[in-house]
Structure formats: structure tokens, C-alpha cells
Amino acid sequence: MFKDLYDVIVVGAGHAGCEAAAAAANMGAKTLLVTMNLQTIAQMSCNPAMGGIAKGQIVREIDAMGGYSGIVSDRTAIQFKMLNKSKGPAMWSPRVQSDRMRFAEEWRDMLENTPNLDFYQEMISGLLFDGNAIAGVKTSLGIEIKGRAVVLTNGTFLNGLIHIGEKQFGGGRAGESAAFGITEILKDRGFESGRMKTGTPPRVDARSIDFSKLQEEPGDAYPQKFSYSNLSQPLQEQKSCYMAYTSPLVHDLLRSGFDRSPMFNGRIKSIGPRYCPSIEDKINRFADKERHQLFIEPEGWKTREMYVNGFSTSLPEDVQFKALSSVVGFEKVKFLRPGYAIEYDYFPPTQLKHTLETKLVDHLYFAGQINGTTGYEEAAAQGLMAGINAVLKLREQEPLILKRDEAYIGVLIDDLITKGTEEPYRMFTSRAEYRTLLRQDNADERLTRKAFDIGLASESRLRRMEEKYAKAQDVVTFFKETSVTPAEVNPILVARESAEIVQSDKMFKVFSRPQIDLAAMRELEKVQAFLADKDLDDEILEQAEIIVKYSGYIEKERNQADKLQRLEDIKIPESFDYMQLKSMSIEARQKLTAIKPITLSQASRISGVSPSDISVLLVHMGR
Structure with missing residues (x-):
């Protein structure tokens, strides 16, 4: 079945995998996208939306780099909003509500019309190696597929475990099985792994909600779009979202189930996203708040399914139902499915180079939630860069590493590689020190030339x-x-x-x-x-x-930025022995040895490396 040698094999067809496969194939590489279910390509596992604060900037950057996320978002949007318009342009952030089913359908259509791209449906349970380099993948049926580079974008599927109250079962997403084998193989090769948690709220039937009691949230009067290309158009018609609020009664009902909550009874030991907490976490951490906002988001043009944003939970389903039924407007609510939490394996991203290639195995790349991030946009950005750099390395060309003053994507990857993360990483405008330069309106000016140079922009x-x-x-x-x-x-x-x-x-x-x-x-x-x-x-x-x-x-x-660029221009040899610098702190030596920054600027951003440690490095390097 697989006699040919692929240039790039992408494992997983979520947002990271789709962008990685599209980038590699559009650069002319013979590419294979392998997924456990071809019917769930680019599935929106959580909320049906793209963009938002800082995330909208990332989607614009992906589009400027020749990625597909912006075009797909425009073509399948049901509402557009430019957030933070009351603030300065550096804070403006585009966001769309998406038609969940059309979003996945459009992604698959674009991928199937991409030259050089093949598809295969099966679980990947093994990796093939040739010495210290990746050589391909092995399926659960024992089929070996040879590839010169492999990009792992496994999402929440690696040893995924779903929690609903005291019930737990294996799964990578509701209704889909977990993936096994990869974590153990990588740990045997010396990789460090950890566990993270995320969650999702219940989905409800719009016909059971009294919208007259809710606050309507329409889209912009003059909607814009994500893509700078002419392959999509602004919306002519939009659907409204709605806002509801919890109450002290709702909070009391939720607390009644805390003794059966996996978050509080010790079943879940991993860390969840700080900036997208579950409803039980919110009422526990912010006990002084009498109410919290709930955003009621439609899942598409033709479905009555609604997403209850702000009510992510792993509480027992009966507690979820009683509490949500006590929200004004939801008195007769009907559940389509309860909310749940999911634990999954990830690999601390300090084990990667800035190209997203692993330090331990050549031509092996990680992108998305496997790196400890959360969010479609963050995943898509990593997938894009992993796919690009996999092809550039195969061609023996210079890698494409976006700097912190060039793109939010550069901030994202640099943060992951130099600082690591012990909780799901989410992008914010505050993480970028040059956000006046990194506006959503000028992503094309910043990045189109780079995309053209590597063959992703015409x-x-x-x-x-x-x-x-x-x-x-x-x-x-x-x-x-x-x-x-x-x-x-x-x-x-x-x-x-x-x-x-x-x-x-x-x-x-x-x-x-x-x-x-x-x-x-x-x-x-x-x-x-x-x-x-x-x-x-x-x-x-x-x-x-x-x-x-x-x-x-x-x-x-x-x-x-130009002043700091001087440190960026000072390269550190990959074989540099930090342990010989006795005048440097032991913590700094250990961190630098583990992370192996490629420039002095990157070294200066590593947690535990002080300005005096950088001075020692400067002296040693004759600067």
C-alpha cells in the first residue's frame, strides 16, 4: 500500500495537522496526512469560533504565510466581530463564530484539492527510526509507512481520559477513542512527558431556550474578514449570539456536586487552562462573585445545537443539568450532551528547537497540544511552522524562525521553547512586547514576503x-x-x-x-x-x-527591537559547553544546557538565566 517514500508524514488532522500538511504539500513535498477518522478532519472540538484577543492576530498571520485557517474561517463564518475597537489599533482582534460542520467540510475540501497530499485513516501506534533520525510511522495494523520527516499533532488523544463526575473512560474527544503507543515510544527515546487537562461545556437544544430572557449579541454592522486574499468575502448575513448569567442559586447547585467532582476529589491531578477555567473552578476561585457570564453560541446555520461558553465542567451530568436549568432562560433546557474534562499526555516544549524539531530525534516535529498549548489558533500556527521547517530542512535550506518583533507566532514559539509551560499555554496580547508592531491589520506587510520566498505566496x-x-x-x-x-x-x-x-x-x-x-x-x-x-x-x-x-x-x-536584535545576531554554537562557565549560576548552566538556545537573545529569555549570566556569556564570546 505504501511503497513510496513520503517527504513529510503528518500524524493527526486537527488544526495543527491540517496546516502542517497544507504547508508541506504546497511547498512541493510529497505529504501524507494520517488520522484516526477522516470524517473529523479539522473538527472544532470545543467552541465553534476562530480568533479573539491575540488569537485573531495569529489567524491573520497564518493567512499572510499562506495557511488555510483564515480562508476557511471566512467561508464558514456565521458572525464577525472586531474586538477591542474602543481601544487602540494594536489591541483590535478579529473573531468569527463558525458553522462547525461547514468548517470541517471546507477544510477537507481545500486539503483534497491540494496537490502532493495523500490521506490515510488509521491509528498511528509506533514510530520508525534510523539511528538518531525518524524514518516513518507504524499503524495499529502493523503497516509501516516510510517518511523522511514526521510531524506529530496528536491533540488530546495521547492516552486521553475523559471525566464526567465519578465516571471516567478512555477517549481523545467525545465519541472517539484515545491513541496509545506514541508516548511510551518517545519516553523510551529519552523524552520527558507530562499530563494536562482541558474541558468543554454541555451542548443544548436551542428550541428549549427562552431567548427573550437573554441579552442578544449581534455581529458588527460592517463585518470584515480574516483573509488578505481574494479567496473569501465578508459576511452578508449574520446570526446573533446571546448572553446569560449564573446566580447564587446556580453556584449553590454546582457546589452540591463538588464531592463528586474529579477536580476536587483528586481523580484529576493534571493542570487545566488558567484563562479558560471550568465553571466549578470559577465559583471556587472567585467565591465573592455572585454571577458569571455565559455566552450562548450557535453551532451553525442549520442546526439548533448551542454551545454554552463559560460553563465548561466535569461535574456529574445530573448536577450540570440542575444548575443550568436554574439559569434564567434555561428553565426548560434540553441537553444534547453533557460537558466533560479530558486529561492527555504532552511533552514539555523545551525539548524542541525553534523550528519545532525535537532535539533528541532529527526530522521529528511536534505541533499543537502535544506541546502544551491550548486553542485552535495556537495549534494551527505551530502546525504551519512545523510543516514549513520540515520541508526546508529536507531541502537543506535555512529554517524559517519568526522573531518576537515579527509575529505573534514568533512570540508563541519562543515562549514555548525558552520558558516551557506547566499549564496549557494560551496567547494574549500582553505576552508580546512589540504589540504596536504586531497589529492584526499589518500581518500581510510583515509576512507575505517571507511566504513568497519559501513558495507559499504567489x-x-x-x-x-x-x-x-x-x-x-x-x-x-x-x-x-x-x-x-x-x-x-x-x-x-x-x-x-x-x-x-x-x-x-x-x-x-x-x-x-x-x-x-x-x-x-x-x-x-x-x-x-x-x-x-x-x-x-x-x-x-x-x-x-x-x-x-x-x-x-x-x-x-x-x-x-533593533537594539535587542544585536543580541539576536550573536549565535551560540550548538555544542557550546555551558558547564565550563563556573562564574555562571548552576541553575543558568543547567537551563542553558537543557534548552540549547541558538542566540544570546533567546538565552536571555530563559527563566532562571539572569542578566549577569548573559554578561558572563558575552565576555566568554569576546563581546
């Missing part, structure tokens, strides 16, 4: 991006070079409660004021005349406005 897409930013820069130049008199602009300033000018000044300076937006500037005849003969869409004008408003901050962050 020349026409690159040229379209360059034209967009050239036009935006023309607008900025106009404001920088054109003056305005007090008589022309003061009426506009007074109307917006901004101080009047006493002499002519450049429009750029006036436009930079926080009270003045593009709509205000368009009241000026000079601006109207300039824009009249220009072919400029809203995206270009918004880009120009952000550049004007943020120019000072952008320049400041760019200078800071």
Missing part, C-alpha cells in the same frame, strides 16, 4: 500587498507635506473639542491628535480634492490612519 499576492502599502504611504506622505491654515481647520477642531491652532501647520500633526479621525480630516477641501482622483478602498485608508496615529509609538518600538 507573486501576484506579493505585488497586491506591496501596492496596498504603497498607496497607504502616499496618503501619509500627503498629510506630512500638506499644510492647513487656522481658518480651514479650527472649526473642525472646535467641533471636536480639540485646541485651535494659531498658525499654519502640517496636516499630519493635526491628524495625530486623539480627537481627530479620518472622517474629520475629510471635511477639509484639500483632503477631498486629494482623495477624489485616488482609487483607495477603506482598508488602505484605515492603514494610512493607523500609520499616522501610531507613527511615534511604531518608531519607538522599532528602535527597541
